Amino acid sequence: MAEPKRVVVVGAGFGGLRCARDLARVPVRVTLVDRQNHHLFQPLLYQVATAGLNPADIAFPVRSFVRRQKNLDVVLGEVAGFDLGGRRVLLADGAAFPYDELVVAAGATHAYFGHPEWERFAPGLKTIEDALEARRRILIAFEEADRAEDPARRLALLTFVVVGGGPTGVELAGAVAEIARHTLASEFRRIDPRRARVLLVEGLPRVLPAMPEDLSRAAEAQLRALGVEVRTGARVTAIDGESVTLGDERIAARTVLWGAGVAASPLARALGAPLDASGRIRVHPDLTLPGHPEIQVVGDLARLARADGTLVPGVAPAAIQEGRHAARNIARALRGEPKAAFAYFDKGLLATVGRGHAVGAVGPLHLTGTLAWLAWLFVHLLFLVGFRNRLAVFLQWVWSYATFGRGARLIVDTARRWQYARAGERGLEELDRPAARPPGEAPAALPADHHPE
Amino acid sequence: MAEPKRVVVVGAGFGGLRCARDLARVPVRVTLVDRQNHHLFQPLLYQVATAGLNPADIAFPVRSFVRRQKNLDVVLGEVAGFDLGGRRVLLADGAAFPYDELVVAAGATHAYFGHPEWERFAPGLKTIEDALEARRRILIAFEEADRAEDPARRLALLTFVVVGGGPTGVELAGAVAEIARHTLASEFRRIDPRRARVLLVEGLPRVLPAMPEDLSRAAEAQLRALGVEVRTGARVTAIDGESVTLGDERIAARTVLWGAGVAASPLARALGAPLDASGRIRVHPDLTLPGHPEIQVVGDLARLARADGTLVPGVAPAAIQEGRHAARNIARALRGEPKAAFAYFDKGLLATVGRGHAVGAVGPLHLTGTLAWLAWLFVHLLFLVGFRNRLAVFLQWVWSYATFGRGARLIVDTARRWQYARAGERGLEELDRPAARPPGEAPAALPADHHPE
Numbered sequence: 001m002a003e004p005k006r007v008v009v010v011g012a013g014f015g016g017l018r019c020a021r022d023l024a025r026v027p028v029r030v031t032l033v034d035r036q037n038h039h040l041f042q043p044l045l046y047q048v049a050t051a052g053l054n055p056a057d058i059a060f061p062v063r064s065f066v067r068r069q070k071n072l073d074v075v076l077g078e079v080a081g082f083d084l085g086g087r088r089v090l091l092a093d094g095a096a097f098p099y100d101e102l103v104v105a106a107g108a109t110h111a112y113f114g115h116p117e118w119e120r121f122a123p124g125l126k127t128i129e130d131a132l133e134a135r136r137r138i139l140i141a142f143e144e145a146d147r148a149e150d151p152a153r154r155l156a157l158l159t160f161v162v163v164g165g166g167p168t169g170v171e172l173a174g175a176v177a178e179i180a181r182h183t184l185a186s187e188f189r190r191i192d193p194r195r196a197r198v199l200l201v202e203g204l205p206r207v208l209p210a211m212p213e214d215l216s217r218a219a220e221a222q223l224r225a226l227g228v229e230v231r232t233g234a235r236v237t238a239i240d241g242e243s244v245t246l247g248d249e250r251i252a253a254r255t256v257l258w259g260a261g262v263a264a265s266p267l268a269r270a271l272g273a274p275l276d277a278s279g280r281i282r283v284h285p286d287l288t289l290p291g292h293p294e295i296q297v298v299g300d301l302a303r304l305a306r307a308d309g310t311l312v313p314g315v316a317p318a319a320i321q322e323g324r325h326a327a328r329n330i331a332r333a334l335r336g337e338p339k340a341a342f343a344y345f346d347k348g349l350l351a352t353v354g355r356g357h358a359v360g361a362v363g364p365l366h367l368t369g370t371l372a373w374l375a376w377l378f379v380h381l382l383f384l385v386g387f388r389n390r391l392a393v394f395l396q397w398v399w400s401y402a403t404f405g406r407g408a409r410l411i412v413d414t415a416r417r418w419q420y421a422r423a424g425e426r427g428l429e430e431l432d433r434p435a436a437r438p439p440g441e442a443p444a445a446l447p448a449d450h451h452p453e
Numbered sequence: 454m455a456e457p458k459r460v461v462v463v464g465a466g467f468g469g470l471r472c473a474r475d476l477a478r479v480p481v482r483v484t485l486v487d488r489q490n491h492h493l494f495q496p497l498l499y500q501v502a503t504a505g506l507n508p509a510d511i512a513f514p515v516r517s518f519v520r521r522q523k524n525l526d527v528v529l530g531e532v533a534g535f536d537l538g539g540r541r542v543l544l545a546d547g548a549a550f551p552y553d554e555l556v557v558a559a560g561a562t563h564a565y566f567g568h569p570e571w572e573r574f575a576p577g578l579k580t581i582e583d584a585l586e587a588r589r590r591i592l593i594a595f596e597e598a599d600r601a602e603d604p605a606r607r608l609a610l611l612t613f614v615v616v617g618g619g620p621t622g623v624e625l626a627g628a629v630a631e632i633a634r635h636t637l638a639s640e641f642r643r644i645d646p647r648r649a650r651v652l653l654v655e656g657l658p659r660v661l662p663a664m665p666e667d668l669s670r671a672a673e674a675q676l677r678a679l680g681v682e683v684r685t686g687a688r689v690t691a692i693d694g695e696s697v698t699l700g701d702e703r704i705a706a707r708t709v710l711w712g713a714g715v716a717a718s719p720l721a722r723a724l725g726a727p728l729d730a731s732g733r734i735r736v737h738p739d740l741t742l743p744g745h746p747e748i749q750v751v752g753d754l755a756r757l758a759r760a761d762g763t764l765v766p767g768v769a770p771a772a773i774q775e776g777r778h779a780a781r782n783i784a785r786a787l788r789g790e791p792k793a794a795f796a797y798f799d800k801g802l803l804a805t806v807g808r809g810h811a812v813g814a815v816g817p818l819h820l821t822g823t824l825a826w827l828a829w830l831f832v833h834l835l836f837l838v839g840f841r842n843r844l845a846v847f848l849q850w851v852w853s854y855a856t857f858g859r860g861a862r863l864i865v866d867t868a869r870r871w872q873y874a875r876a877g878e879r880g881l882e883e884l885d886r887p888a889a890r891p892p893g894e895a896p897a898a899l900p901a902d903h904h905p906e
Contacts, residue, residue, distance in 0.1 A: 055507070063640040064640060075600065076596040093600075139490060147546075
């Protein structure tokens with residue numbers, strides 16, 4: 001018997017994981033490479049950022065998920081590039097994985113519209129680390145406002161700007177407003193969290209521009225009812241850590257969250273194929289890379305037009321369908337058949353605005369309010385990987401709904417605690433000395449001779 | 454009516470939180486200062502480190518816990534020192550809080566026996582951040598071992614050394630062994646996690662030296678049954694990130710966890726009082742600081758002898774009792790009565806070794822095995838703050854027991870993701886440039902001209 005063909009799948013998101021799983025009964029050896037050890041259910045990431053869920057509720061160890069799939073090997077590693085001629089995936093640590101068939105599902109990252117310097121002031125929301133950082137900033141802002149003596153500083157600390165009126169931005173803005181109005185309402189002595197300003201900024205004329213117009217209007221009304229100031233047709237021209245500038249209007253705001261532009265993973269460039277303005281790869285209708293029928297691209301990294309000229313959207317169902325299709329294509333190739341064109345089945349769009357409110361478009365059906373919200377809950381629970389996660393999320397939602405509380409109001413600052421030690425490991429010796437100070441203690445509080453060295 | 458007296462409580466651990474809560478009906482104004490926004494249930498921290506529990510399961514927002522206590526104000530801040538003459542607590546950010554009565558419950562940190570340089574190689578376990586770092590190191594070691602080509606390197610990656618044979622060390626070693634033998638057993642293709650070595654190192658002749666001898670022997674037997682190599686009477690002489698040296702024996706080990714020496718918070722020194730070798734304050738029997746009847750010290754920071762000459766142990770029940778006593782003493786002082794001496798009521802000691810195994814000494818009663826384990830489960834659930842946490846922990850334990858799984862196997866590396874941005878905020882401009890690179894992407898994978906700046 002001949003050696004089985006080798007398939008490498010890059011990325012364990014919705015598309016890559018689905019593809020790898022669907023290859024279980026195909027006679028190939030599969031290597032699934034991801035730089036995280038977990039599959040992340042990104043649609044609920046904003047709830048981690050807003051302290052409603054634990055990271056582990058929406059992240060599942062990839063290894064555990066596929067433990068019974070004997071033809072699959074999981075590799076935790078960072079893909080640095082490709083040797084397209086030699087058909088090898090190159091890892092940052094120097095390792096190389098040869099392939100006969102390659103599926104690239106590396107996903108998307110944020111785009112700051114040519115202003116990468118904004119990132120530090122306005123974290124995006126793509127990873128668990130991003131979500132914990134956003135959570136830290138939101139919760140710390142209220143704490144610092146409570147301590148602030150200067151009214152202007154207090155105002156800036158109690159002003160939250162969410163940039164981007166897509167589903168992520170709408171969900172974030174709604175959740176921050178709920179934290180201020182309900183969760184924290186009675187917990188401070190010197191500030192009234194209910195008076196916090198939450199702004200949602202969108203460059204286009206309406207929020208949720210991918211939705212039908214009536215649903216955009218409904219979502220905007222729901223946001224306003226929650227106390228969110230919705231600024232449509234407004235462009236961010238500057239962000240500096242103290243303020244956000246919209247056109248000529250400078251708004252003092254210490255906390256800015258980024259839910260705007262999406263850019264394909266920089267790995268797209270490494271494939272040497274034609275990219276669109278967002279860095280996505282213009283793939284053939286059968287998902288293959290131009291000139292490379294052995295390479296398929298799925299998920300947010302692929303730019304694919306539908307029959308009606310619109311693009312396949314960058315949403316989880318599309319990535320899952322493409323991943324499934326890529327696996328089928330590999331089976332076809334093994335049988336000597338050509339790869340087939342992908343057809344997207346549009347299941348509709350759902351976006352939640354806050355407690356009891358959502359909007360959804362499912363074919364000709366437009367849903368708003370409680371019904372849409374229940375549909376949203378159901379769909380998200382259904383798609384959560386792993387029974388345990390589903391149960392954990394469900395129980396926390398019940399608890400939060402009943403109490404207005406948020407179960408994960410934890411400020412975790414791994415960065416502050418361990419950055420010195422880690423930088424030291426990597427040889428940044430100028431940061432070496434602080435590694436010796438005792439855990440969690442600020443240098444200011446310590447005499448210089450603290451350690452008996 | 455006169456202005457109410459001001460009480461400042463430093464630290465929202467077991468002692469400080471209990472004291473602040475008990476002052477609810479005393480006519481004082483209380484300020485509770487902590488540098489974290491959460492009260493941490495430290496006895497279960499090792500379960501966060503070993504991926505069994507979520508951080509938020511054992512941490513509860515202080516503000517939320519005391520929201521209904523009208524005479525209490527919570528301050529998130531870092532205490533830098535004290536103005537004992539002016540009766541003010543000084544914060545690192547320059548703020549000062551005046552007091553009439555002060556309770557210092559700043560707790561303990563790790564001690565590295567005069568080797569602070571070991572910390573980066575052997576994280577301790579006092580904060581959520583520590584636990585997440587330990588978890589990251591444990592899980593990453595298996596991943597790297599799976600990738601390692603060199604057998605010696607693989608062996609070092611699969612060798613885990615826990616330093617310190619007290620309850621934390623015993624619990625950690627048992628849990629790491631269970632991860633290797635059960636949770637990860639079938640999840641790797643190139644390594645067999647069951648062959649991982651787990652060593653527990655203790656300088657004294659037996660583990661759990663605070664327990665009766667028969668229980669130490671029982672715990673050691675249970676550890677060996679789990680596959681842990683117990684090295685008693687062994688002293689660590691070097692740790693360098695590649696190995697641990699015990700006396701003259703060098704053991705190649707990449708993952709070292711520190712459960713040994715405890716040192717009182719460096720704040721003890723700021724009180725200008727006589728300290729013992731561990732940095733604890735030698736307080737009067739009524740918990741007051743020598744020379745300062747208006748200052749009480751409770752919890753791990755206080756060194757207090759019992760009538761029989763033994764010390765009050767550094768455990769949660771002792772801290773809680775002292776916190777309660779300090780609140781009563783303040784009420785006495787308001788009535789013009791002198792402060793009373795503290796009497797410790799010993800409820801016994803419990804330590805768990807692993808799934809279904811624990812040891813406990815309650816008065817003359819010595820428990821081992823399943824019975825001790827059930828007692829341990831019951832006591833820890835009972836003392837967990839907040840009903841929601843209790844339920845969440847209980848459900849996860851049931852799930853873990855039934856499946857041998859661990860629900861929180863998440864490698865979260867906030868440090869890597871955000872250290873650059875944070876360092877930049879603080880003005881370390883030499884770290885400024887990397888902040889501009891896109892999220893989560895390794896520099897190696899990027900062309901230098903990546904951003905259209």
